[in-house]
Amino acid sequence: MKRTAGLACAVLLLLAAPVPAAHADPPSPRRTLQDVRAEVDALYRQAERATGTYNAAHERVLAQQKEIVALARVIDREQARLRTLTAQAGALARAQYRGGGIGPGVGLLLGDDPDAFLDGLVLADRGAQAANATIDELRTTTAELGAYAHSATVAWERLMADQKKAADAKREITTRLARARTLLAGLEARERARLERLEDEAAYRSQVAWLRTDAAARLRRNAAGATRQGAAAVAFATAQIGKPYRWGAGGPAAYDCSALTQAAWRAAGVGIPRTSQEQWRLLPRVPVASMRPGDLVVYFEDAGHVGIYVGDGAIVHAPRPGRRITMAGAGSMPILGVVRPG
Known part of the structure; x- marks a missing residue:
């Protein structure tokens, strides 16, 4: 009986002992x-x-x-x-x-006429x-x-x-x-609003930095007016402000970035490629300091984004899903270069 009681006490002590936490994941810090x-x-x-x-x-x-x-x-x-x-x-x-395969010479010898x-x-x-x-x-x-x-x-x-x-x-x-x-769905409404402000603030800082560059200064000094076709492309693009960005959309209710620039120049009577990469690869390039309204500003090293220059250091572009077509600073993103459709 004493042995049995001792074994029971040992089992109870084991059950009461804390479980080792060796395999537990450490708590992750809250993401900012x-x-x-x-x-x-x-x-x-x-x-x-x-x-x-x-x-x-x-x-x-x-x-x-x-x-x-x-x-x-x-x-x-x-x-x-x-x-x-x-x-x-x-x-x-x-x-x-x-015909028996008889050659013409044999026929001449054998013929009567x-x-x-x-x-x-x-x-x-x-x-x-x-x-x-x-x-x-x-x-x-x-x-x-x-x-x-x-x-x-x-x-x-x-x-x-x-x-x-x-x-x-x-x-x-x-x-x-x-x-x-x-x-984004995991954020509260006020956090999502704050997130958009953070995006806008980052774009503003990038634009301010770009405005201080030599290219931007020369652009302001040598500001060129739009051609007739460039003005038509700008008029179309600005008329789309407020419409949503949607992946793969080519209008008229929504656009992605390169579809907007393509549609703008189509409205001006000029056909250009569908993608920002092809627009960058195939269209004539001009220096940033020489761009004029209607030119396309291509962004990032992979030419993954594009907007249309409207003058005064600004572009119209379709930013990303969840945002709407808007006006932004031409230097609000890293500029790869500028191309001129017309």
Whole structure:
């Protein structure tokens, strides 16, 4: 009994002992709004970069689909031509077989009417030329058909690759935007308002610093007026102020950044590429100090954002999800360069 009582006491002591906390995660410090702002900014920048990839891949997919349709039509036409030529070549072969393959010299020796034979010889020569032409055309058509089929295969492979690239980019965009929304949803209303003020304050500090640069000073001294087309592009862009940014949107109710600049210049009668990266790559570049209203200001090292210069050191742009098209300082973000559509 004493042994049993002692064992029971030992068990009770073990149960009462504190559980070791060796595997418990240390409490994480509360994140500041600056931390949240930095992560949200990074997520939106990553989503914007992926948006450029998606838009470029989507544009290529549309072009490749048209190319494949055009190639299919050419291949269908060439196949019909090949069938016709094959039938002609077969008819020529059968005619030669029925004629016994006797050469014209033998026919001249055996024939009773040399004049008739000479007339027939001319016709036979023309027939031989026609047969050779048919065979040559048949070979050419077969080679062309093979080339078109190869082009169609390559175009199809490119299409599949770009569709995958677009799908991967869309998944990345969705993931990044969802993460940003989750972070923002975890804030109270007053914290979200404060977060927007922090963004605006950072943009203001960047603009003030830019205004002190030599390029900004030269721009103020050499301010140039807008061309007719530039003024039309600016008028369109400023008319969109207040509309929401929406990923992939091309108007008229909402825009992303590059869709806004594209639509603005379309309103001015000038077609420009869809993405900020392509706008930066393909449009003529001008010095920052020489930009004029209507020029496009491209931002960040990857050309991931773009706005339209409206004069007086300001741009109109579609900032990011959750914000609306607005006017901002041209130097409120790191400037990569300036391009001029018109």
